[in-house]
Amino acid sequence: xxxxxxxxxxxxxxxxxxxxxxxxxxxxxxxxxxxxxxxxxxxxxxxxxxxxxxxxxxxxxxxxxxxxxxxxxxxxxxxxxxxxxxxxxxxxxxxxxxxxxxxxxxxxxxxxxxxxxxxxxxxxxxxxxxxxxxxxxxxxxxxxxxxxxxxxxxxxxxxxxxxxxxxxxxxxxxxxxxxxxxxxxxxxxxxxxxxxxxxxxxxxxxxxxxxxxxxxxxxxxxxxxxxxxxxxxxxxxxxxxxxxxxxxxxxxxxxxxxxxxxxxxxxxxxxxxxxxxxxxxxxxxxxxxxxxxxxxxxxxxxxxxxxxx
Amino acid sequence: xxxxxxxxxxxxxxxxxxxxxxxxxxxxxxxxxxxxxxxxxxxxxxxxxxxxxxxxxxxxxxxxxxxxxxxxxxxxxxxxxxxxxxxxxxxxxxxxxxxxxxxxxxxxxxxxxxxxxxxxxxxxxxxxxxxxxxxxxxxxxxxxxxxxxxxxxxxxxxxxxxxxxxxxxx
Numbered sequence: 454x455x456x457x458x459x460x461x462x463x464x465x466x467x468x469x470x471x472x473x474x475x476x477x478x479x480x481x482x483x484x485x486x487x488x489x490x491x492x493x494x495x496x497x498x499x500x501x502x503x504x505x506x507x508x509x510x511x512x513x514x515x516x517x518x519x520x521x522x523x524x525x526x527x528x529x530x531x532x533x534x535x536x537x538x539x540x541x542x543x544x545x546x547x548x549x550x551x552x553x554x555x556x557x558x559x560x561x562x563x564x565x566x567x568x569x570x571x572x573x574x575x576x577x578x579x580x581x582x583x584x585x586x587x588x589x590x591x592x593x594x595x596x597x598x599x600x601x602x603x604x605x606x607x608x609x610x611x612x613x614x615x616x617x618x619x620x621x622x623x624x625x626x627x628x629x630x631x632x633x634x635x636x637x638x639x640x641x642x643x644x645x646x647x648x649x650x651x652x653x654x655x656x657x658x659x660x661x662x663x664x665x666x667x668x669x670x671x672x673x674x675x676x677x678x679x680x681x682x683x684x685x686x687x688x689x690x691x692x693x694x695x696x697x698x699x700x701x702x703x704x705x706x707x708x709x710x711x712x713x714x715x716x717x718x719x720x721x722x723x724x725x726x727x728x729x730x731x732x733x734x735x736x737x738x739x740x741x742x743x744x745x746x747x748x749x750x751x752x753x754x755x756x757x758x759x760x761x762x
Numbered sequence: 763x764x765x766x767x768x769x770x771x772x773x774x775x776x777x778x779x780x781x782x783x784x785x786x787x788x789x790x791x792x793x794x795x796x797x798x799x800x801x802x803x804x805x806x807x808x809x810x811x812x813x814x815x816x817x818x819x820x821x822x823x824x825x826x827x828x829x830x831x832x833x834x835x836x837x838x839x840x841x842x843x844x845x846x847x848x849x850x851x852x853x854x855x856x857x858x859x860x861x862x863x864x865x866x867x868x869x870x871x872x873x874x875x876x877x878x879x880x881x882x883x884x885x886x887x888x889x890x891x892x893x894x895x896x897x898x899x900x901x902x903x904x905x906x907x908x909x910x911x912x913x914x915x916x917x918x919x920x921x922x923x924x925x926x927x928x929x930x931x932x
Contacts (some may be wrong), residue, residue: 499845502839536897538897543892544895546895548896548897550803564855565839566886567889574853575832
């Protein structure tokens with residue numbers, strides 16, 4: 454009986470006193486929310502129950518942060534539905550409909566489980582969130598990446614300008630007025646997993662609208678320089694939609710972009726596909742594929758014939 | 763055998779769903795109405811009765827909004843630790859979701875009529891079953907809200923059809 458009591462005592466001691474250390478800076482509210490995103494404060498109030506245990510919090514399946522008891526993390530999220538989840542022996546998942554400019558508080562706790570504590574994620578009101586997060590410290594160092602433009606290391610954003618050889622287009626390209634239209638109504642980050650051909654598995658986020666905008670802007674600049682009459686709005690319009698982005702890693706980083714160009718009225722459409730590789734970084738391969746897309750469309754006889762009519 | 767049944771019943775998480783208003787549900791309730799749709803959320807939750815006519819002029823606008831709130835209650839940790847019934851499936855806590863949806867029918871700038879519905883779902887967690895996640899509960903509740911509003915629109919189809927005719931000058 455005495456032995457059993459001693460064991461129980463040690464178990465309770467372990468539960469209560471073996472705690473993780475939240476050592477980062479104290480809570481500080483983000484003063485200005487960046488344009489076009491919402492802020493999600495992800496926090497885990499300090500509690501002796503399961504304090505030594507940690508778990509990853511994910512957004513749409515991508516690891517955001519590993520939280521210890523008493524820590525918080527700031528996630529800048531694109532508008533739209535985002536599913537936050539965490540898993541140990543069971544999964545907790547909660548979908549939040551993010552609106553730009555809004556602040557959300559996602560409270561993470563740990564409840565009892567059979568073999569290990571179970572994560573519980575719940576969205577709480579600002580009143581509750583502000584009060585509870587005040588006692589938390591910023592998570593430092595162990596974190597994964599956020600999936601927003603605020604974290605360029607995880608985002609692939611096409612960058613220019615595209616270098617075009619002078620002989621690609623005729624010096625003067627007369628055309629009837631036409632317009633270039635983005636087929637993506639809103640910016641929405643798309644999570645693209647990198648397909649491993651050896652061992653590495655990573656994910657990147659790509660904004661399809663931004664990519665289509667980039668390609669259209671480069672095309673517009675080059676076509677205008679060569680005499681094309683491009684207008685913001687026209688009955689004779691071409692809609693650009695990014696269909697897929699594939700990312701691969703083998704010996705080199707590779708990026709493949711598939712883009713659909715559709716003429717208004719459905720009289721013509723064509724799918725273009727480009728691929729580029731880099732030994733240095735995925736961003737370079739991605740840029741290369743985007744630049745090649747601009748050149749491919751410029752060189753395409755079908756597209757040139759349509760805009761030259 | 764009854765003991766085994768009781769044991770299994772105890773292990774399963776319990777889910778309760780409540781939806782309001784209480785609208786008679788009909789198997790054959792196909793009715794659609796066209797107009798401009800003002801909604802920027804997930805299309806799965808938009809009542810299927812309304813068809814977006816964004817490309818052509820329509821004086822009727824359907825504005826749909828919905829919201830979801832979450833609640834979670836855990837048993838006190840000490841109770842869970844010392845209560846032997848925990849190992850037999852005694853509740854560890856409860857999760858609840860409440861979703862509301864409101865469809866406003868707007869003619870010009872005037873709201874002609876609104877239809878709203880509310881759905882709440884509660885589950886009880888225990889050591890052996892977590893039940894549905896908040897994401898699953900949200901989806902289920904928003905679809906229940908959508909369906910309820912669809913039935914309300916169906917029951918009000920005469921009024922809505924007249925409204926469409928009146929707005930198009932027929």
